[in-house]
Amino acid sequence: MKGVQIGEGLKLALYVGFFLLFVACTPGLPPHAEYSQYRSFPTTNLDSCPEGRKDGLSDPDIIFKGKIKGPKSFASYNGKLYTGVLNGYVVRIDDVSLVPVVKFGTSCDQRWEDPKCGRPLDMKFDKDGALYVCARIQWNIQSRRRNRRSGNIYWTHYSTVFELIDLLYTNYADPSGRFMLYNATSGDNQVLIRGIAANGVALSEDGESALIADTLSSRILKYTIKGTKAGSHEDFAIDLPGQPLNILPDGRGRYLVTLMRLPRIVSMAWYSPCLRRMFSRLVYLAETPLRWLDSNFFISYLRRLLHFVRNFEGISRHMPKIAVVLTIDREGKIIDTVCNFDLGSPFADYLSRVLMKQAFPQLAD
Ligand SMILES: *[C@@H]1O[C@H](CO)[C@@H](O)[C@H](O)[C@H]1NC(C)=O
Numbered sequence: 001m002k003g004v005q006i007g008e009g010l011k012l013a014l015y016v017g018f019f020l021l022f023v024a025c026t027p028g029l030p031p032h033a034e035y036s037q038y039r040s041f042p043t044t045n046l047d048s049c050p051e052g053r054k055d056g057l058s059d060p061d062i063i064f065k066g067k068i069k070g071p072k073s074f075a076s077y078n079g080k081l082y083t084g085v086l087n088g089y090v091v092r093i094d095d096v097s098l099v100p101v102v103k104f105g106t107s108c109d110q111r112w113e114d115p116k117c118g119r120p121l122d123m124k125f126d127k128d129g130a131l132y133v134c135a136r137i138q139w140n141i142q143s144r145r146r147n148r149r150s151g152n153i154y155w156t157h158y159s160t161v162f163e164l165i166d167l168l169y170t171n172y173a174d175p176s177g178r179f180m181l182y183n184a185t186s187g188d189n190q191v192l193i194r195g196i197a198a199n200g201v202a203l204s205e206d207g208e209s210a211l212i213a214d215t216l217s218s219r220i221l222k223y224t225i226k227g228t229k230a231g232s233h234e235d236f237a238i239d240l241p242g243q244p245l246n247i248l249p250d251g252r253g254r255y256l257v258t259l260m261r262l263p264r265i266v267s268m269a270w271y272s273p274c275l276r277r278m279f280s281r282l283v284y285l286a287e288t289p290l291r292w293l294d295s296n297f298f299i300s301y302l303r304r305l306l307h308f309v310r311n312f313e314g315i316s317r318h319m320p321k322i323a324v325v326l327t328i329d330r331e332g333k334i335i336d337t338v339c340n341f342d343l344g345s346p347f348a349d350y351l352s353r354v355l356m357k358q359a360f361p362q363l364a365d
Helices: 002-025 167-172 273-296 300-310
Strands: 061-063 074-077 080-084 089-093 098-103 119-125 131-136 141-146 153-157 177-182 189-196 198-203 209-214 219-224 233-237 243-249 255-260 323-328 334-340 351-353
Touching: 002 273, 074 119, 080 119, 080 131, 089 119, 098 131, 153 198, 167 273, 177 198, 189 209, 189 219, 209 243, 219 243, 273 300
Parallel strands: 198 243
Antiparallel strands: 061 351, 074 080, 080 089, 089 098, 119 131, 131 141, 141 153, 153 177, 177 189, 198 209, 209 219, 219 233, 243 255, 255 323, 323 334
């Protein structure tokens, strides 16, 4: 009797093993992306805030709870703050209300069709008060920075293979994002760096270099715009204690960098291209009946489920809730870290606010 049981168990394990091997190794299965690169995981990891900086982002005011979804970046002009949200709007944050300023994409239900909504990702005012917004409308475009002296725009996209909604696939595949220049003279876009998970961009004050957050490699790259090294790039800050998203000059020659932390289910498979490919394919396989049903019948419940699986929101619930802002000097050295270990999510439905003199006393005047 016992022998039979072990036999059955072994058989099942063999079947599962063969199935996984088939999924991992058969050439040409979707999703179609590269899974070749060995990817190193940062050795430093922030498990708690450095001593003395624990209260940097603690006890924030939580405002507009339930009225806002997925604010990613801010811009300010004339003392007013602006941000972009998941339903495609850029809003101005007044004392008691959010005032719509501009809408990207088309009308949509943000709960399950945000590819239609448009997604303002990063924005900046120029000195004349014109707002430049980088938004994903049909494809995965991310931040833009305008170089005021020349009118050129430096911008990034995170992936050239997957749509923004497919963050799970994007984060498993080899990075395919790029750092780009929109050349105002010629009207063309040029690729400056390719094969990175490019996120935020910041120009140096003298306009001679640009910093690019390479999210999945936990590093910041420096691209030289002028001088003898023009056109080349190098590591600026490596082995950051998380994945960098936005970079903001602090107006005093340093930079503020926001970090997130990827969920374990993504970082677990980090070292092995084969595992990353297998996980992506398994998720794709599981999604296939949902996709088929969705394209043939409209069932709102199914569409929401598919959306939930695709856009990382399901997984992001298990993401470490951390909000970290680093201050980095001109040489790329971390000089300060403030954090909060109970807040922080790309799908947050609130804004949090702390006083400048609490988080960055040196910047509060
Ligand atoms: C922009 O295009 C012009 C005309 O093609 C070219 O002369 C110039 O070098 C380009 N600028 C940059 C920064 O590549």
